[in-house]
Amino acid sequence: MATAPPFKVLGYGHTGITVRSMSDSLRFWKDILGLPILWQLSVPSTVPGDPTHTITGAPAGAIMHVTWIGLPQTPHAGGSSDPGHISALELIQYELAADATEEQKSRTPQARSWDVGALHVNLLVQGLDAIIERVKAEGWSVYSGIFTVPEESPEERSRGQRICYLRGPDGEMVELTEIPSKG
DSSP: OOOOOSOOOOOOOOEEEEOSOHHHHHIIIIIITOOOEEEEEEEOTTSTTOHHHHHHOOOTTOEEEEEEEEEOOOGGGTOOOOTTOOEEEEEEEEEOOTTOOHHHHOOOOOOOTTSTTOOEEEEEESOHHHHHHHHHHTTOEEOSOOEEOOTTOSOGGGTTOEEEEEEOTTSOEEEEEEOOOOO
16 A cells, blocks of 8 residues: 655645736736736845746846736636635746846747647636637737537536637737536
């Protein structure tokens, strides 16, 4: 019989997304999707221990601008029903030191949804078509069709859901799932 490990995962903390422009990202996450800002701060490299470098491995001297975006709880989809528990997205914009190398400043290509290690954020929504219209009007990419889960699906909870993928301003993958209304 296996023994319990000497550790325990207590729960989900947050998902972090590195962004090029905090203002463009907030236009997407806050203004278009309507999600609230929980808090914002900048972590200068002058903080003892240079946490930006120590925690993330960013080049020494980088400044980290952080915005936490609140996500509604969805107990029926596996989320917490505790009103004190908040799921969040952490948007991070790095400001590299002037002497950063070109290699440090370079950006990686966008991952495709099927690339190993690619991540996406899933949001449960109402008004999927209106969100898609707004996203397209802002010039961002909806890169999948809308799939409706058939009524014959063996996963009963998923029947009738409408799902699509889009990309935020920095290429981040966002899956939108519209759950059919009951009744």
